[in-house]
Amino acid sequence: MKDVPHILVLEDERALARAIDRRLRRDGYTVAVCENLANARLAAGRRRPDLAVLDLRLPDGDGLAFLEWLRADIVDAPAIVMTAFGELDDAIAAMRLGAVDFLKKPLDLDALSRIASDALQPESPVSSSAASGAESPVGPTIVGESPEMVALRRQIERIAALGAGEAPPNVLIVGETGTGKDLLARYLHAQSPRAAAEFVQVDCAALPRDLIEAELFGHEKGAFTNAHRARRGLLAAAGQGSAFLNEIGELPLALQAKLLNALESRTVREIGSDTERPIDAWFIAATHRDLAEMMAAGDFRQDLYYRLNVLTLHVPPLRERGEDVIALARHFVASIAVRYDRAVPTLTADAEQALRRHDWPGNVRELRHVLERAVLVHADTRIESTHLGIERRDRRLPAVDTASMKSAPVTTLADSERELIRQTLAATGDNVSETARRLGLSRGALRYRLDKYDIEAGR
Known part of the structure; x- marks a missing residue:
């Protein structure tokens, strides 16, 4: 009988480490959990892991150095790295050292479970990065009864009925960062006749640029350095299910033509292959970017836009959904508490009032992160408004100098946006990451606007 796979987990956040430990043990693995590099080296020496799950920021050193040591001196085992916001470059470096995948925090334990399963079965031809937003087996749900969400749910259900057949119409989901476009894509798939088939998510913004073509279209063995075996691409891996192209606006221009050809011909040619493979998936794309502006700037192909935007x-945005913010908050508090094996706390009246007052520039994603921190750090039985931290954050936001705005030649929405970005940069000392956070934008979205308005930090 084959030995039970052994997994080494290196994570210094105790609540998260316990949650990972419970989930992986429930999946049938043996697990060694370490909170620092010193203990991880001892654990790896005592028993060689079949898989390593690693944080990149540890109290006593660098997770990348540990991964390099592990694969060179102990065992050439696959690894999954966990990254926080702003650590994508480190994740790419980890993949070059042999990591099979990376997950962004806050961690999705269902995705980790699936990636671990795939990583421990090397014969599997499909990259598990497709599961980076996987829902639990009960399927995705849409929380909220605002008129906007009721109308959207009805529209999704009508479109879902069109998902059958050989070439269903492509769907484009648009909305601000953090509004839950990926959840809506999974809900659309779950409501469609393709629900029993695969849902494959491709994160165009997260995949390293030097790997994205191979991930999307697949490759033959030996097609490039480190292509040690043939691998089917994510578009083909969706089978007769759905292929979700998340943040399609981040897809490099050089690959947009190849994607367009795949959408039109419904075939893909793997890197290094002379033959084409048919694809049967339903294509769903999403973006927070203004694709019309990108087309005008020459950053997005017009023919691809019209092919996607059927x-x-x-x-x-969450600020336009009224009392949905309270329904979502209660839903998140309950699910987060269950996920971390805690009692479900209640939101006090003052906490709910604070939630209503906040503008939520980061939308539903920001709400979930705020509540996850409150549940893990503060809450026993009640979540107070002071546990949320949003009122203090609101006071730190830079005030717009309306007097100077009136005296300046600001006449359009674009002028106002340009001026607000400049003021926020000045208030943060030209810190681009902090500016993006205060404005409720991703770094990529802010960089796009800096280029668009010809703004340089410090100028």
């Missing part, structure tokens, strides 16, 4: 779903 049917469009507009996701409203």
Whole structure:
């Protein structure tokens, strides 16, 4: 009988480490959990892991150095790295050292479970990065009864019925960062006749640029350095299910033509192959970018835009959804508490009032992160407004100098946006990451606007 796979987990955040430990043991693995590099080296020496799950920022050193040591001196085992915001470069470096995948925090334990399963079965031809947003087996749900969400749910259900057949119409989901476009894509798939088939998510913004073509289209063995075996691409891996192209606006221009050809011909040619493989998936794309502006700037192909934008779903920002913020908050508090094996706390009246007052520039994603921190750090039985931290954050936001705005030649929405970005940069000392956070933008979205308005930090 084959030995039970052994997994080494290196994570210094105790609540998360316990949650990972419970989930992987429930999946049938043996697990060694370490909070620092010194203990991880001892654990790896005592028993060689079949898989390593690693944080990149540890109290006593660098997770990348540990991964390099592990694979050179102990065992050439696959690894999964966990990254926080702003650590994508480190994740790419880890993949070059042999990591099979990376997950962004806050961690999705269902995705980790699936990636671990794939990593421990090396004969599997499909990259597990497709599961980076996987839902639990009960399927995705849409929380909220605002008129905007009721109308959107009805629209999704009508479009879902069109998902059958050989070439269903492509769907484009648009909305601000953090509104839950990926959840809506999974909900659309779950409501469609393709629900029993695969849902494959491709994160165009997260995949390293030097790997994205191979991930999307697949490759033959020996097609490039480190292509030690043939691998089917994610578009083909979706089979007769759905292929979700998340943040399609981040796809490099050089690959947009190849994607367009795949959408039109419904075939893909793997890197290093002379033959084409048919694809049967339903294509769903999403973006927070203004693709019309990108087309005008020459950053997005017009023909690809019209091929993707057959049917469009507009996701409203959280600030326009009224009391949905409370329904979502209660839903998140319950699910987060269950996930970390804690009692479900209640939101006090003052906490709910604070949630209503906040503008939520980061939308539903920001709400979930705020509540996850409150549940893990503060809450026993109640979550107070002071546990949320959002009122203090609101006071730190830079005030717009309306007097100077009136005296300046600001006449359009673009002028106002340019001026707000400049003021926020000045308030943060030209810190681009902090500016993006305060404005509720991703770093990529802010960089796009800096280029668009010809703004340089410090100028």
